[in-house]
Amino acid sequence: MKTLKLIFLSSLGRKYVMAISGALLFLFVIGHMLGNLQIFLGKDFLNAYAHFLKATPELLWPARIGLLVLAILHIVTAVQLAIENRRARPLAYDGTKIYAASFAAQAILFSGLVVLAFIVYHLLHFTFGKIQPEALTYTVMYKGEPIHDVYKMMVMGFSNPWISAIYLICMGLLCLHLSHGVSSLFQSLGWKTNAYRNAIDKFAKISALIIFLGNCAIPVAILLGLVK
Numbered sequence: 001m002k003t004l005k006l007i008f009l010s011s012l013g014r015k016y017v018m019a020i021s022g023a024l025l026f027l028f029v030i031g032h033m034l035g036n037l038q039i040f041l042g043k044d045f046l047n048a049y050a051h052f053l054k055a056t057p058e059l060l061w062p063a064r065i066g067l068l069v070l071a072i073l074h075i076v077t078a079v080q081l082a083i084e085n086r087r088a089r090p091l092a093y094d095g096t097k098i099y100a101a102s103f104a105a106q107a108i109l110f111s112g113l114v115v116l117a118f119i120v121y122h123l124l125h126f127t128f129g130k131i132q133p134e135a136l137t138y139t140v141m142y143k144g145e146p147i148h149d150v151y152k153m154m155v156m157g158f159s160n161p162w163i164s165a166i167y168l169i170c171m172g173l174l175c176l177h178l179s180h181g182v183s184s185l186f187q188s189l190g191w192k193t194n195a196y197r198n199a200i201d202k203f204a205k206i207s208a209l210i211i212f213l214g215n216c217a218i219p220v221a222i223l224l225g226l227v228k
């Protein structure tokens with residue numbers, strides 16, 4: 001308890017919490033993308049995978065609770081650190097900032113808030129069925145029993161150009177968020193030494209781009225009629 005208090009009361013501790021929670025959320029985003037890309041392997045692959053996740057509560061619930069805790073820790077520490085940084089930021093005599101940050105760095109809080117709004121929208125869409133209520137009613141036969149047809153849910157969802165546009169814009173902002181966030185998590189952990197600086201920055205940008213392309217490939221392929 002005392003150690004937890006020490007972690008959250010120090011700025012360094014909060015940086016570690018934000019970095020580690022961010023790293024784990026980043027791994028989730030990659031895993032989730034790889035899972036979803038099975039749509040390109042066909043209906044049976046994707047539905048069997050989605051059914052496996054849903055039918056394995058000992059995997060599903062710890063993952064759901066873990067994700068929720070990570071997201072809360074990441075958001076709370078990010079907001080605390082943003083407030084601290086704003087207070088401590090050095091200004092020139094005329095009140096302007098005296099150092100230049102990249103566009104992704106300047107937009108990190110904004111892009112993070114958009115990603116948060118996206119997650120709420122995404123859960124309302126695919127998990128709670130509030131955007132297209134019929135989406136949760138699609139079923140398909142699997143090993144002699146009806147299971148949720150996640151493949152059809154995705155195809156019907158992304159056939160709507162407005163829904164696809166929302167996803168594409170949000171994936172752009174997720175990519176922007178990761179291109180700075182992944183690099184700065186290494187900084188917070190003290191691993192971004194001069195020897196690795198360029199490699200880490202490149203890794204952050206390339207992985208963000210791969211996530212953008214991988215996630216966008218799904219709505220784009222559906223809109224183009226390549227997946228139906």
Ligand code: HEM
Binds near residue numbers: 050
């Ligand atoms: C085009 C990109 C994406 C597609 C096609 C997609 C697809 C899906 C689908 C189909 C589900 C519901 C699974 C089911 O009920 O069987 C789901 C759940 C979820 N997605 Fe995504 N997703 C995408 C991007 C993302 C991103 C970028 C994030 C996070 C930043 C994310 C976070 C989640 C979460 C947290 C859940 C809830 C999992 C649960 O039910 O516990 N997704 N996604």
